[in-house]
Amino acid sequence: MPDLAYVNGEIMPIEKAVVPIEDRGYQFGDGVYEFVASYEGRPFMLEEHLDRLERSMRELALDPVPRADIKKAVLDLFTLSGYPRAGLYIQIARGVAPRNHAITPGMTPQIIMTIRPVQEMPAEKREKGATAITVKDTRWGRCDIKTVQLLSNSLAKQKSLDAGCDDAIFVSGQGIVREGTSSNLFIVSGGRLTTHPLTDNILPGITRMVVLNLCKAADLVVEESFFGIEALLGADEVFLTGTVTELLPIVRIDDKSIGNGEVGPITRRLYDLLREQAMAGGPA
Ligand code: PDD
Numbered sequence: 001m002p003d004l005a006y007v008n009g010e011i012m013p014i015e016k017a018v019v020p021i022e023d024r025g026y027q028f029g030d031g032v033y034e035f036v037a038s039y040e041g042r043p044f045m046l047e048e049h050l051d052r053l054e055r056s057m058r059e060l061a062l063d064p065v066p067r068a069d070i071k072k073a074v075l076d077l078f079t080l081s082g083y084p085r086a087g088l089y090i091q092i093a094r095g096v097a098p099r100n101h102a103i104t105p106g107m108t109p110q111i112i113m114t115i116r117p118v119q120e121m122p123a124e125k126r127e128k129g130a131t132a133i134t135v136k137d138t139r140w141g142r143c144d145i146k147t148v149q150l151l152s153n154s155l156a157k158q159k160s161l162d163a164g165c166d167d168a169i170f171v172s173g174q175g176i177v178r179e180g181t182s183s184n185l186f187i188v189s190g191g192r193l194t195t196h197p198l199t200d201n202i203l204p205g206i207t208r209m210v211v212l213n214l215c216k217a218a219d220l221v222v223e224e225s226f227f228g229i230e231a232l233l234g235a236d237e238v239f240l241t242g243t244v245t246e247l248l249p250i251v252r253i254d255d256k257s258i259g260n261g262e263v264g265p266i267t268r269r270l271y272d273l274l275r276e277q278a279m280a281g282g283p284a
Contacts, residue, residue, distance in 0.1 A: 004081055006073050006113040011080065014114055023110055025093025028101075029149035031110075032056035033091040036074065037118050037243050039278045041084050043074065044243075048206045052146060053090060059145045062094050063109050070111070077115045087118040087244065091148060121248060126271070129251030129263045130166035130240075134229065135159060137170035137178050137201070144200050157181040167240065169253065172201065175228045183242035184208040186222075187235035188266045193222040194231070207241040207274070213283065214273045220266065237264030239271075246278075247271040 005017035025031030034053045036043045043049075050067055057064065070090065077088055095107025139152040156168035160181075169185060170178040178196055179185050184205040186195045193215055196202050215222040232238065236259040238250040247270055249263040277283060 003114065003116040004077055005115075006077060006111070008111055009073075011073075011077065014116075017112065017114075019093075019110060019112065020096045022096050022099060023093050024095060024097065024103075024107070025091065025110065025148055027099055029147060030060070030103075031091055031093030031148045032060060032062070032146055033089060033148050034146060035243050036088045036090070038078055038084070038086045038088075039281070041078065042281045043078055043088070044278050045206045045210065045282065046071070046074065048209070049090075052204065052206065053092070056146045057092060057109075059142070060094070060147070062092060063107070065092065065109050065111060073111075073113060077113055081115045083115070083117045085118045085120070086115050088113060088115045093148070118244065121245070125166065125248065127263065129249040129261075131164075131252040132167045132169050132180070132250050132254075133160045133163050133165050134171045134177075134232075134254055135168045137172050139170070142200050143178070143202055144198070144204060146203060153181040165252075166248075167250075169232070169250075171229055176201075176226050177229060177232045178202050179205075180240045180242070180245070183240035183245040183248070185232075186211065186239050186241065187227065187232060188237035188239075188264060189231065189235050191221070191266070193220060193266070194227055195222070195224055196226065197224040205241055207243055207246070210274060210277065210283075211241050211247065211270060214270055214277070218269070218273065220270075233258070235259070237267045239267045247274050 002013045005014045007017050034049045036049045091112050093110045097104035135156045160168040167180050179202045198204050233256050238258050240248045249267045251258050251261050
């Protein structure tokens, strides 16, 4: 099977899929999305991703779409693609109407999906760790909604690659460390973990939630609280979490080594626990 797309009920090869030019997702970034990955053909944490998608739609007051329809299309795509390790994007835009900042009433949400094999992180990055730069968080004020407005994320990611690093970490104007360009962030200091609390400033990551639960099950102390750049650079271990990222060690930030510059034991342990849970298809 080729990489597939779904457009409003129809499945086709990705290169055949198009959207109308007056789609508000395209013109105004007026849409939301999700990314779900499978392990051995089974989508991981699908219900949690669908919950977040529904929440994102409610927050933007998009017209509701039956969850059962979305779920069926998602499962059909995972089955039809036949990829054991696939990544599926769901994108729902408000609808198509003559261009107008004001929202035309009665639009039908436009639902598109794409499925491809997951681009796995090189094994070396997991073994030796990845690197990051910090960047000012210039995103809009509702980062908790998974909207398609990803320009700041995309420019920050490119800036990190141009600097020879792997990712960028958003830091607020007041110096609070937020998250990565497509991942949440944890620090480990003196055996204790800290991650940003759930506010409007970060995405409530599904992997973040899985890792918090894994920490609790493994009796690791974890706190959801704000921390600054000194705590980040002075941490023993730093890692990112996300559906694509899984759990990625960061060993150098802005030319400063984190801890001893090697992947730390807590990061390794949590990565193994996360993989175990994902391969098992979910929590025990
Ligand atoms: N992004 N923070 C941001 C800004 C993200 O875009 C993502 C995920 C996460 C992690 O969320 P989760 O654990 O639910 O994947 C945190 C997806 C993978 C993407 O944009 O492709």
